[in-house]
Amino acid sequence: MHGIRKEHENLLLQVKGLTKQFGGVKAQDNVSFGVEQGSVLGLIGPNGAGKTTLFNMITGVCVQDKGEILFNGHAIESMPVHKRVAAGIARTFQNVELFPGMTVLENVLVGMHVRLKSGFWGAIIRSPRVVKEERIAREKALEILEFTGLLSYADRIACDLPVGRQKTAEIARALATDPLLILLDEPAAGLNRIETQALGALICRIKEQGITLMLVEHDMGLAMEVCDKILVLDRGEAIALATPQQITNDQKVMDAYLGEEFQCLN
Amino acid sequence: MDKKLVHNLLFIAVVAVTGMVVENIYLLQIMTFIGINTLLALGLNMLMGYAGQVSLGHGAFYGIGAYATAYLSGTLGISPWAALVCAIVLSVAVAFVVGRPTLKLSGYYLGMGTLGFGMIVHILFREAGSITGGASGFVGIPMLTLGPLSFEGGRNYFYLVWTVVFGAIFLCKRIIDSKTGRALAAIHGRENAAVALGVDAHALKLNIFMFSAALGAMAGFLYAHFVLFISPDSFGFMASVKMVTMVVIGGMANVWGALIGAVVITLLPEVLHGFADHEMIVFGLILMGVMIVMPQGLTQGVIERYARYKKRA
Numbered sequence: 001m002h003g004i005r006k007e008h009e010n011l012l013l014q015v016k017g018l019t020k021q022f023g024g025v026k027a028q029d030n031v032s033f034g035v036e037q038g039s040v041l042g043l044i045g046p047n048g049a050g051k052t053t054l055f056n057m058i059t060g061v062c063v064q065d066k067g068e069i070l071f072n073g074h075a076i077e078s079m080p081v082h083k084r085v086a087a088g089i090a091r092t093f094q095n096v097e098l099f100p101g102m103t104v105l106e107n108v109l110v111g112m113h114v115r116l117k118s119g120f121w122g123a124i125i126r127s128p129r130v131v132k133e134e135r136i137a138r139e140k141a142l143e144i145l146e147f148t149g150l151l152s153y154a155d156r157i158a159c160d161l162p163v164g165r166q167k168t169a170e171i172a173r174a175l176a177t178d179p180l181l182i183l184l185d186e187p188a189a190g191l192n193r194i195e196t197q198a199l200g201a202l203i204c205r206i207k208e209q210g211i212t213l214m215l216v217e218h219d220m221g222l223a224m225e226v227c228d229k230i231l232v233l234d235r236g237e238a239i240a241l242a243t244p245q246q247i248t249n250d251q252k253v254m255d256a257y258l259g260e261e262f263q264c265l266n
Numbered sequence: 267m268d269k270k271l272v273h274n275l276l277f278i279a280v281v282a283v284t285g286m287v288v289e290n291i292y293l294l295q296i297m298t299f300i301g302i303n304t305l306l307a308l309g310l311n312m313l314m315g316y317a318g319q320v321s322l323g324h325g326a327f328y329g330i331g332a333y334a335t336a337y338l339s340g341t342l343g344i345s346p347w348a349a350l351v352c353a354i355v356l357s358v359a360v361a362f363v364v365g366r367p368t369l370k371l372s373g374y375y376l377g378m379g380t381l382g383f384g385m386i387v388h389i390l391f392r393e394a395g396s397i398t399g400g401a402s403g404f405v406g407i408p409m410l411t412l413g414p415l416s417f418e419g420g421r422n423y424f425y426l427v428w429t430v431v432f433g434a435i436f437l438c439k440r441i442i443d444s445k446t447g448r449a450l451a452a453i454h455g456r457e458n459a460a461v462a463l464g465v466d467a468h469a470l471k472l473n474i475f476m477f478s479a480a481l482g483a484m485a486g487f488l489y490a491h492f493v494l495f496i497s498p499d500s501f502g503f504m505a506s507v508k509m510v511t512m513v514v515i516g517g518m519a520n521v522w523g524a525l526i527g528a529v530v531i532t533l534l535p536e537v538l539h540g541f542a543d544h545e546m547i548v549f550g551l552i553l554m555g556v557m558i559v560m561p562q563g564l565t566q567g568v569i570e571r572y573a574r575y576k577k578r579a
Contacts, residue, residue: 059462085464097459099452109445110452114464116445120473123444124437134445177464 018067027053029236042227049233088180092170098158108141111176148172164195184215294420301427307512307524309481315518318454323384327479329501331486357483365475391498403497517563
């Protein structure tokens with residue numbers, strides 16, 4: 001690349017003064033932070049801290065009352081969801097949201113939607129260009145399935161797979177959008193120890209591809225292992241942004257948000 | 267050879283031979299109506315079955331197609347084929363204007379919105395007497411001709427309608443089996459996930475709404491030049507409900523479901539004439555029975571039953 005740069009020049013995502021109010025509840029209160037290109041940012045905090053709301057605002061599902069979101073140097077806070085996906089933001093869901101009745105491969109192909117040029121008329125006319133594009137899309141989808149270890153499940157109905165595989169399929173589907181940034185909403189929820197380890201390895205491999213990640217995670221072991229930095233949210237406020245070590249050493253954060261139990265584990 | 271291709275060719279052959287063998291004009295007429303109804307069901311099936319969006323006002327597009335060609339070719343005297351183009355363009359334009367705000371709704375609310383639209387159009391047909399002939403109907407729709415070919419006879423019209431049906435099935439299958447089709451199924455399954463993956467759900471719904479409006483107008487055109495007399499009640503609320511029934515009975519998200527639904531809904535009243543006064547009661551009971559026994563529609567229901575039977579044997 002271009003040698004070592006100063007950290008702040010290398011921010012893929014920058015959130016400035018994001019505020020969102022639902023009725024009387026402040027889901028986000030003047031939240032500001034940056035995510036470095038190629039890093040993994042963990043998002044922790046008690047339930048209702050505004051983690052999912054933050055994800056929803058970055059992806060555009062929900063519109064902020066105030067604040068700016070800069071992605072890859074562009075202001076995206078007023079873009080519709082599909083344009084943000086095209087710009088390179090992908091996500092997975094807290095509760096698995098695979099498309100019912102579709103195979104794993106088809107799910108991944110839907111993920112490629114924004115990268116395929118042919119449209120409604122292309123489907124009807126089906127020119128050689130469209131046929132070729134479709135063939136390449138399939139090949140690429142299979143590559144992604146191989147990368148995520150789902151190749152042998154390609155033709156299985158996605159919703160019939162065990163939860164661990166379904167979660168991986170969601171990540172595969174997000175990868176299919178060819179993103180610069182992936183937001184994972186509780187990827188380890190419902191996974192057993194072995195599956196969580198495999199997930200950690202997958203996250204590291206995605207990072208090696210140069211893709212930046214943000215994850216909401218309650219599994220502190222996983223968050224400590226894969227995250228470069230951790231952002232702590234509480235009642236809509238960002239109260240800390242530091243490395244996992246610093247977070248574990250921050251007595252205030254530990255007492256208030258992780259509880260005594262975690263300190264015993266340490 | 268490709269199994270699907272064999273099925274399609276077999277289907278075309280059966281229809282072609284039926285047209286040749288059947289001499290009875292009444293039967294040919296019934297089969298022509300089945301074709302027209304299949305077009306209607308195909309269009310609505312794309313919207314309801316694939317994209318998962320309910321419309322209770324699709325009779326309006328059927329009517330717009332019929333009245334547009336009636337007025338343009340009957341009153342103004344332009345060629346019916348030019349009128350066809352105008353009818354489709356008009357119907358698609360109306361679908362765009364109506365669909366843009368309405369398709370932001372979902373579920374019951376979309377049903378109510380489209381219901382209202384269908385009623386407004388029905389009232390327009392009845393009240394705009396100077397153009398539509400009002401409640402007493404429009405008389406004087408010209409017959410279709412193409413060069414030396416006249417579509418007066420039952421047989422020629424039968425072939426015309428079914429050729430259009432084949433074309434429409436072909437188009438639908440192409441759309442289904444494409445990026446657009448996948449995205450539609452994704453919207454149907456989980457709209458929020460589809461949107462999060464970059465599918466512009468509203469634009470796509472609007473596209474498919476306009477496509478189904480075009481098929482509806484095509485069916486209306488074929489209907490108008492077939493029966494040569496149209497009145498508002500053919501395109502009212504009951505017409506819209508009939509379309510929905512065809513899609514649901516035949517089976518949603520299945521091109522052949524539209525065909526089977528059209529066959530059942532067209533034939534049943536003819537078969538039930540024997541019940542005289544009780545016709546509608548028996549009709550309703552049969553529909554209820556089908557829905558209770560095969561809630562996924564006849565096509566899927568019969569296929570599943572056959573598979574189970576084969577397993578046991």
